[in-house]
Amino acid sequence: MRLGLRNPLLHIILALLTGLGLGLAYSWLISPVTYVDANPSILRADFKDQYRVVIAASYASSHDLARARARLELLGDTDQIGELSAQAQRMVAAGESFESVQPLAQLATDLQQGFVSVLPTSTPFTNIINTAIIDTPIEETLPTETQVTIEETTPLPTAAFEQTVLAPIQETATARPTFTAIPAPGTPFTLVGQDTVCEPGLQAGLLQFILMDSRRKEKPGIEIIVTWSQGEDHFFTGFKPELGNGYADFVMQTDVIYSVRVVEGGAFVPSVTAPTCTDPNGVDYTGGLLLTFQQ
Numbered sequence: 001m002r003l004g005l006r007n008p009l010l011h012i013i014l015a016l017l018t019g020l021g022l023g024l025a026y027s028w029l030i031s032p033v034t035y036v037d038a039n040p041s042i043l044r045a046d047f048k049d050q051y052r053v054v055i056a057a058s059y060a061s062s063h064d065l066a067r068a069r070a071r072l073e074l075l076g077d078t079d080q081i082g083e084l085s086a087q088a089q090r091m092v093a094a095g096e097s098f099e100s101v102q103p104l105a106q107l108a109t110d111l112q113q114g115f116v117s118v119l120p121t122s123t124p125f126t127n128i129i130n131t132a133i134i135d136t137p138i139e140e141t142l143p144t145e146t147q148v149t150i151e152e153t154t155p156l157p158t159a160a161f162e163q164t165v166l167a168p169i170q171e172t173a174t175a176r177p178t179f180t181a182i183p184a185p186g187t188p189f190t191l192v193g194q195d196t197v198c199e200p201g202l203q204a205g206l207l208q209f210i211l212m213d214s215r216r217k218e219k220p221g222i223e224i225i226v227t228w229s230q231g232e233d234h235f236f237t238g239f240k241p242e243l244g245n246g247y248a249d250f251v252m253q254t255d256v257i258y259s260v261r262v263v264e265g266g267a268f269v270p271s272v273t274a275p276t277c278t279d280p281n282g283v284d285y286t287g288g289l290l291l292t293f294q295q
Contacts, residue, residue: 041076048075049087056084056103063116068107081242084108088239098221098236105220109241187214188265189222193292198277205252205274206288210244211237211262213295218246223263226250254286267293 027033040051052072059068069080077083088104110116189211197208211222220238227233237248252258252274260269269291277287 040074043075049090051075052084052087052104053100056107059107059110060103065110065116069111081108081111084111085239085241092236092239098223101236102221105238105241109220109238109245112241187295189262189267189293189295191267191269191291192294193290194269195290195292196275196277197288197290198275199288200279200285202288203251204286204288205254207250207252207258207260207272207274208288208290209237209246209248209250209260209293210290211246211248211293216294218244219295220245222246224248224250225261225263226258227261228256228258252289260291262293265295 040048043051052075055068055071058071059065072080072084075083084104085108088101088108091101091104092098106117197206207226209224211219213219218237220236222237223234224237225232225234233250235248235250237246240247240249252272254274256273258272260272261267272289272291275287275289276284278284
C-alpha cells in the first residue's frame with residue numbers, strides 16, 4: 001500500500017481529481033457564471049419566442065416600426081416576418097387566445113407592407129358630451145331673492161314704442177356630406193364568390209379564404225371553422241400577411257365533404273369538396289377553391 005501511494009503517477013491523478021472537484025465546486029456553488037448584456041441571438045428558441053412577444057407588445061403600444069425592426073434584428077433571424085408568422089401559428093395551435101397572438105400578426109403585417117397600419121379608434125359619444133360640458137363656461141347668476149329685491153327697489157322706466165313686423169327669413173338648406181356606414185362588430189359575412197382554382201403549381205386541394213368588410217378592405221383576426229365527418233379545424237385570417245390581411249387557407253383531402261363556418265356573423269357554406277382539374281395534356285389533377293366573404 002505504501003508503494004502504491006509513493007507512485008508518482010498516482011499522485012498526479014489524485015491531484016488532478018482534487019483540482020477538478022475544487023474547480024467545479026467553485027464555479028457551480030461559490031461563484032457561478034452569470035451572463036450580463038448577452039446578445040439575444042444566442043438565446044434558446046423558447047426565449048427568442050418570449051423576446052418576440054415582448055417586442056410585439058411594445059410595438060402595439062408605441063407603433064414605432066423602426067425600433068421594432070431594430071430589436072428583431074438582434075435575434076439574428078434571416079426572415080423576421082416568417083418567424084413572427086410561424087410563432088403566431090404555433091401559439092394558435094397551442095390554444096392561446098387571439099388577443100395574445102394579434103400583436104405578433106400585426107407586427108408581421110406592418111413589416112411586410114412597410115408602414116404602420118393603426119386601426120382608427122372611435123371616441124365614445126358620452127366622452128364628447130362630458131368634454132363639452134366641462135369645457136363650457138358656466139354663467140353665474142344671482143340668487144332669486146336678490147333679483148326680487150332689485151326689481152322692487154329700482155323701478156324700470158317704461159316707454160311706448162311700435163314693433164315693426166319683420167319679414168320671415170327664408171333659409172336655403174345646404175346639402176351636407178354623407179358618410180359611408182361602417183359595419184358594427186358582429187356584422188354577418190356573406191359568401192360573394194366561390195371560384196375553382198386550377199393551377200398545376202398550387203398545392204392540391206388548397207381551400208383559400210378572403211374576408212373583407214363592406215369597403216372591400218381585408219379583415220384580420222376572423223375565426224373560421226372547417227368541419228368534416230372525422231373532425232374539425234379552427235384558424236384565423238391574417239397570419240399570412242404576405243398573402244393578405246384577410247387571407248387564410250386549409251388543405252382539403254380528395255373525396256371528403258367539408259362544411260365551412262365563419263364564426264363572426266355565422267356564415268355557413270356546406271358540401272365543399274376539392275374539385276378536379278384537367279391540364280393541357282388531358283391529365284386530371286386535384287385543384288383548389290377560393291371562397292370570398294364580405295360584410
